[in-house]
Amino acid sequence: MEETEHRRIFDTWMSQHRGLLFKVVRAYAFNVEDRNDLFQEIVTQVWKSIPLFRAESHVTTWLYRVALNSSLAWTRKERKHWGRTQAFDGTERALSEPTREANPRLDWLHEEIAQMDHIDRSLTLLLLDGFSYRDMAETLGISESNIGVKLNRLKARLINKSKETNHHGS
Amino acid sequence: MDLEELQVMWDAEHKESRFTLDEAGLHAIVQRRITESHRCAACRYRAEISISVVFASLTLIVASFLAFGSREWIDTLPWPKIVPTRWDITGLFIAGGVWLYFAWYLNRARLRLQRSGESFESSLHGDIDRALAWLDVQIKIARDIVWCGFVPLYAAIMLWVHVVFRLSTAPGRAATLNAIYVMAVAVMIAAFVMEVCCRRAAIRERYEPHRRELESLRRKLADSPTK
Numbered sequence: 171m172e173e174t175e176h177r178r179i180f181d182t183w184m185s186q187h188r189g190l191l192f193k194v195v196r197a198y199a200f201n202v203e204d205r206n207d208l209f210q211e212i213v214t215q216v217w218k219s220i221p222l223f224r225a226e227s228h229v230t231t232w233l234y235r236v237a238l239n240s241s242l243a244w245t246r247k248e249r250k251h252w253g254r255t256q257a258f259d260g261t262e263r264a265l266s267e268p269t270r271e272a273n274p275r276l277d278w279l280h281e282e283i284a285q286m287d288h289i290d291r292s293l294t295l296l297l298l299d300g301f302s303y304r305d306m307a308e309t310l311g312i313s314e315s316n317i318g319v320k321l322n323r324l325k326a327r328l329i330n331k332s333k334e335t336n337h338h339g340s
Numbered sequence: 341m342d343l344e345e346l347q348v349m350w351d352a353e354h355k356e357s358r359f360t361l362d363e364a365g366l367h368a369i370v371q372r373r374i375t376e377s378h379r380c381a382a383c384r385y386r387a388e389i390s391i392s393v394v395f396a397s398l399t400l401i402v403a404s405f406l407a408f409g410s411r412e413w414i415d416t417l418p419w420p421k422i423v424p425t426r427w428d429i430t431g432l433f434i435a436g437g438v439w440l441y442f443a444w445y446l447n448r449a450r451l452r453l454q455r456s457g458e459s460f461e462s463s464l465h466g467d468i469d470r471a472l473a474w475l476d477v478q479i480k481i482a483r484d485i486v487w488c489g490f491v492p493l494y495a496a497i498m499l500w501v502h503v504v505f506r507l508s509t510a511p512g513r514a515a516t517l518n519a520i521y522v523m524a525v526a527v528m529i530a531a532f533v534m535e536v537c538c539r540r541a542a543i544r545e546r547y548e549p550h551r552r553e554l555e556s557l558r559r560k561l562a563d564s565p566t567k
Binding site: 210 | 373374466467550
């Protein structure tokens with residue numbers, strides 16, 4: 171693939187689907203430095219994945235797959251850096267977070283997602299973004315029936331937690 | 341809140357993005373990270389292989405000079421201090437050969453690591469399997485390298501040090517050089533023990549816990565909807 175074509179696809183994906191990447195970043199990284207580091211890691215993997223994209227799946231499914239796989243690897247790498255000097259050079263930031271009004275309900279949802287393990291977190295992101303069972307199965311590499319079972323548990327858990335929070339909050 | 345409400349709330353975040361992206365700098369960041377990742381992955385093995393090849397080549401060149409060079413010319417050089425015997429020359433050839441073998445062994449390990457992640461599907465399941473395969477190869481290399489790599493390598497270094505010290509010992513200075521030789525051997529034994537301990541610690545504290553974590557993820561992902 172030519173460099174200009176590679177670049178064009180990358181720019182298009184970044185402008186059309188950046189929101190999807192932001193959501194994954196927010197689900198996996200919990201401070202400004204980590205979010206920047208993870209975002210850079212994901213876009214680097216997206217860049218590398220472009221020649222492998224065969225258009226057999228939707229771009230969004232493909233990007234989710236790349237982003238989730240990058241996040242799993244990044245989480246492991248990040249754990250290695252715990253207790254050492256910061257791995258990320260904060261001077262070079264791709265993302266910035268303007269201050270904005272807090273949304274307690276959304277923050278609650280992000281907190282719940284942050285407490286999940288990698289598999290539940292991936293499934294929750296795909297569920298909330300309205301992906302089909304087929305796309306979820308393709309992204310995670312498991313059968314659709316298994317997705318169904320796992321999703322029922324997840325939905326029940328999220329709804330129960332939200333009821334508990336409302337109950338205690340009110 | 342029901343699921344629809346959660347989804348609506350989630351979509352609102354999507355519409356009104358929380359982050360601003362520096363698009364102009366993004367390409368430069370991606371290119372820098374790609375260059376860094378290529379450099380890091382290759383540099384450790386490359387450095388070890390290069391050092392082994394350089395030492396092997398130098399040792400084999402010196403051994404060849406001593407074996408096939410003219411005696412008169414060798415006598416004019418400041419080193420060796422004594423006439424090398426055929427055992428000295430054989431020792432240098434063996435040490436050089438083992439260094440070359442070690443470089444080959446490391447290169448083979450590098451290729452095995454590279455190939456370990458090639459044949460997996462592009463999904464979370466595939467990614468976990470790929471990481472597990474990579475870890476298995478890492479653990480195998482960390483175990484095998486002690487007997488198949490370090491033992492011959494350190495034996496070769498001892499042999500090399502022995503021959504070089506013997507050839508550097510001028511009559512009358514044997515006591516000083518022998519003391520240095522004993523110290524050098526002690527340092528090498530300590531280095532060998534440290535290498536072995538580091539590999540075992542890596543297996544015990546890094547690879548095995550990571551492997552258990554990945555296996556628990558894989559179990560959770562396993563295809564068993566009836567359970």
